[in-house]
Amino acid sequence: MAFGMRLVFSGIVAALVASGATAAPDYRIDWEITNRFGPFEALNLPSAVFQEYRLREEDGGFDGWHARLDRRPGGMKSPYADAIRSGAPLHWDPIRQLHSPRVTRFVKHEKDPQTTVSARFRLTVEGEDPLAEGAMCMWEGGAPQPCDAPFDTRVPLRGSFVSVEVGGETVLAWIKPEHMVIVGVGDSYSSGEGNPDLPAEWKPLRFPNSNDIGWLAERRSQFLEPGPDRRWIDNTCHRSFFSYQGLTALRLASEDPHRFVSFLHYSCSGAEIFDGLIFPQRRVIEEGSDGPVWLRYAQVNAVVQDLCAGGLSQNPRHRAHPDYFPVTDEELGGLSIRDFERTYRGTELAPGGRSEPWMRPAREAGGISRSYPHDGLMDCDELRVPDHVFLSIGGNDVAFGEMVRYYILPVDYEDSWLKSIAAPAVCPPPVYQADKRLHPAAYARCARLRGANGYDAMDLLTGTERNGQLVGGIDQRFSLAVSILKHRLGVPAEAISMAQYPDPLRTVPPVTPPCARLRYTDQVVYGAQSDTYDDLSAWNGIDEATRVISWTKQWEYVVTEEEAWKALDFFDTFRVRLADTAQELGISFVCETRDAFVGHGWWTGEHLALPHLVPQGRPGHWNIEDLDPYGYRVAGRAIRTANDSVLIQPSLVRVATRNTSVSGTFHPNFFGHRLVAEGFYQSLFGGEAPED
Incomplete structure (x- = not known):
């Protein structure tokens, strides 16, 4: 490739070093959608809201989930309560009596490249040549950052390739x-x-003797x-x-x-x-x-x-x-x-x-x-x-x-x-x-x-x-x-x-x-x-x-x-x-x-x-x-x-x-x-x- 870089698909070595048969490190791109619930994403609620309200494996089901949320300051409440109290528009439009375009865009336009969801990526490596300590990565659309730090971005709901440059190589993964x-x-x-x-x-109130x-x-x-x-x-x-x-x-x-x-x-x-x-x-x-x-x-x-x-x-x-x-x-x-x-x-x-x-x-x-x-x-x-x-x-x-x-x-x-x-x-x-x-x-x-x-x-x-x-x-x-x-x-x-x-x-x-x-x-x-x-x-x-x-x-x-x-x-x-x-x-x-x-x-x-x-x-x-x-x-x-x-x-x-x-x-x-x-x-x- 140009500038001497190698192309490595996530999890698969796509090219080898030109001189010799030494395998490149097995780079992988791990990823997750950070705000996976449509109504939350439509309201631009921070991803932290979903991370708080989502059911976790350690909850063991809805019982443990409820107990965990109720232990927070203020106890259990609707994630929409603050927006309702302030009068902010929600994902339901009471005038049109339909859902807001902010939430239906994911459905109506899911194949549009502009319809994106929040995501987080991490680069991991396996094999005999681990990632050097302090190595820097360049994620597509981002600035140079330490490779062990997560990269937050948005990805099209229809799917796309995601790439990151590390050590003279480009790691490419299909995200769908x-x-x-x-x-x-x-x-x-x-x-x-x-x-x-x-x-x-x-x-x-106090009514000690009222029936x-x-x-x-x-x-x-x-x-x-x-x-x-x-x-x-x-x-x-x-x-x-x-x-x-x-x-x-x-x-x-x-x-x-x-x-x-x-x-x-x-x-x-x-x-x-x-x-x-x-x-x-x-x-x-x-x-x-x-x-x-x-x-x-x-x-x-x-x-x-x-x-x-x-x-x-x-x-x-x-x-x-x-x-x-x-x-x-x-x-x-x-x-x-x-x-x-x-x-x-x-x-x-x-x-x-x-x-x-x-x-x-x-x-x-x-x-x-x-x-x-x-x-x-x-x-x-x-x-x-x-x-x-x-x-x-x-x-x-x-x-x-x-x-x-x-x-x-x-x-x-x-x-x-x-x-x-x-x-x-x-x-x-x-x-x-x-x-x-x-x-x-x-x-x-x-x-x-x-x-x-x-x-x-x-x-x-x-x-x-x-x-x-x-x-x-x-x-x-x-x-x-x-x-x-x-x-x-x-x-x-x-x-x-x-x-x-x-x-x-x-x-x-x-x-x-x-x-x-x-x-x-x-x-x-x-x-x-x-x-x-x-x-x-x-x-x-x-x-x-x-x-x-x-x-x-x-x-x-x-x-x-x-x-x-x-x-x-x-x-x-x-x-x-x-x-x-x-x-x-x-x-x-x-x-x-x-x-x-x-x-x-x-x-x-x-x-x-x-x-x-x-x-x-x-x-x-x-x-x-x-x-x-x-x-x-x-x-x-x-x-x-x-x-x-x-x-x-x-x-x-x-x-x-x-x-x-x-x-x-x-x-x-x-x-x-x-x-x-x-x-x-x-x-x-x-x-x-x-x-x-």
């Missing part, structure tokens, strides 16, 4: 990051509901620290860092130094298969608004836009809505859209359909959203097919949240205000309702609801009869969702992964296989008494949403053993049907997470009662300054109680119908997401899940 694209879609169990990135901060909830229900704004209200990455969907989908993606980025993970998160609280996943979600309450708002896009359409490297495909048959196409017969697989009508009674999954007038007011509101939402599905000819789709859906489709509300609230409440803002919109089937002879008013109310809706929760699960067949059940809804994800995102069924819903009701581990129905002996549950008002109840925080004046009656918010058994039996019926359908469809379904919360029920752990409601010296008393939403616990509950929710995500909006303080109730807390993430990861990527 593994780019893994992960999409997370679904409902509140995967969005992070109940776990805001920036939880509420309370002033120190009155008034300080929380009516005057809580006086006791909150000034500054931003509780915040998520996306406030509309309550989407946060503390989600098992994101935690799993972070672990996949952590385990391979040559891997870069683009994680795109779309899960939204309240999402159903139709109302959210494949149709724009309307059942979203944006605090401070005058009522319900629509999301601009169905989740699947948002994914298509963020993964589309070129322009969206255009539909010449619909000039008014050229970005939208009707659902195809192949996607329907013989199903009829009208078999699924519930919320809208009009969607055809086609542009210009019967549902369009429903969405017109949202479009006419002006601003950037004036052209949205619309019915129909988007398509793209240059789509970057995701490597994994993490899915969590179905619970809202069978109205499980409404059933939980039915059981927590008093059975025979007569207060008209409580009825109007807290009564469930869907009742359990009669076999799971309160005894008709003991509670005739409750039974009559559910009968009226079923007449008005045309269904109860069991109808939503099994379907309703039409022409002698059951149609529109969760198995058919789920099949349609998977079919649309496969066709619109181009993924095979096995690339779609879903964790089974866990429950916090059982007290003993089951003996049945995780995909099978629980035996009667497995259904051992915990229940509270319902005779009198209990100031230790974990559910009294519901008063924060329902109580408007201090003399309102103290209601008995409890889950009794009988109610817990009924809820579990219904939910187990749902879970088995979901698991059976998933296996028929060939998706990667993790049944093992069904049992993730056994031993971590809602009645376990500390701080069950609200603070300051139990006098000092009595069991259950604690002070608000002891609240630690994401602190490490060896054991405890895996879900948010109503009390947890109103303390961690209190709403400052006093219109009760838009109060989301209690929306975190019965959702996984960070401990719960950690448990699901561990089982999800181990089953899909790491072998068998460890014993709890």
Whole structure:
């Protein structure tokens, strides 16, 4: 070569000294991506942030990882908390309701040489002629530096050659990051509901002899620290860092130094298969608004836009809505859209359909959203097919949240205000309702609801009869969702992964296989008494949403053993049907997470009662300054109680119908997401899940 230099490929001697047969030292270029998680890199967070938050081998999994991060000054917190507190833009654009170009550039333009990621290189040598002490190296694009020092630079995501000059030789290596694209879609169990990135901060309080909830229900704004209200990455969907989908993606980025993970998160609280996943979600309450708002896009359409490297495909048959196409017969697989009508009674999954007038007011509101939402599905000819789709859906489709509300609230409440803002919109089937002879008013109310809706929760699960067949059940809804994800995102069924819903009701581990129905002996549950008002109840925080004046009656918010058994039996019926359908469809379904919360029920752990409601010296008393939403616990509950929710995500909006303080109730807390993430990861990527 020119100037007498030799070319040595990393790990392979490409040339020998011209005189004689002496081999050159075996130079190697070791390298790693220093910021391997797409959202961190998109926000230009220092590589040290990823190095701190990544899971390390010595952590031994999410448990040790959480314990390590909680030992830091300030404890465990979201890596996005500081940016949210300062008002800095995040990787999610709440106006466009899509991911920021700063994060989608890795997906849309991964073959562009200008799309780079941070990397660190080191030169090592083996053989009889080791690198001389104090030797200097010249890395391409850098200045001379000691060879034993790391070299930090950026490399194209598509791969490139990297070279370094040392001792008159040029060492050349091909560097190709593994780019893994992960999409997370679904409902509140995967969005992070109940776990805001920036939880509420309370002033120190002392009420030594108060058992009155008034300080929380009516005057809580006086006791909150000034500054931003509780915040998520996306406030509309309550989407946060503390989600098992994101935690799993972070672990996949952590385990391979040559891997870069683009994680795109779309899960939204309240999402159903139709109302959210494949149709724009309307059942979203944006605090401070005058009522319900629509999301601009169905989740699947948002994914298509963020993964589309070129322009969206255009539909010449619909000039008014050229970005939208009707659902195809192949996607329907013989199903009829009208078999699924519930919320809208009009969607055809086609542009210009019967549902369009429903969405017109949202479009006419002006601003950037004036052209949205619309019915129909988007398509793209240059789509970057995701490597994994993490899915969590179905619970809202069978109205499980409404059933939980039915059981927590008093059975025979007569207060008209409580009825109007807290009564469930869907009742359990009669076999799971309160005894008709003991509670005739409750039974009559559910009968009226079923007449008005045309269904109860069991109808939503099994379907309703039409022409002698059951149609529109969760198995058919789920099949349609998977079919649309496969066709619109181009993924095979096995690339779609879903964790089974866990429950916090059982007290003993089951003996049945995780995909099978629980035996009667497995259904051992915990229940509270319902005779009198209990100031230790974990559910009294519901008063924060329902109580408007201090003399309102103290209601008995409890889950009794009988109610817990009924809820579990219904939910187990749902879970088995979901698991059976998933296996028929060939998706990667993790049944093992069904049992993730056994031993971590809602009645376990500390701080069950609200603070300051139990006098000092009595069991259950604690002070608000002891609240630690994401602190490490060896054991405890895996879900948010109503009390947890109103303390961690209190709403400052006093219109009760838009109060989301209690929306975190019965959702996984960070401990719960950690448990699901561990089982999800181990089953899909790491072998068998460890014993709890």
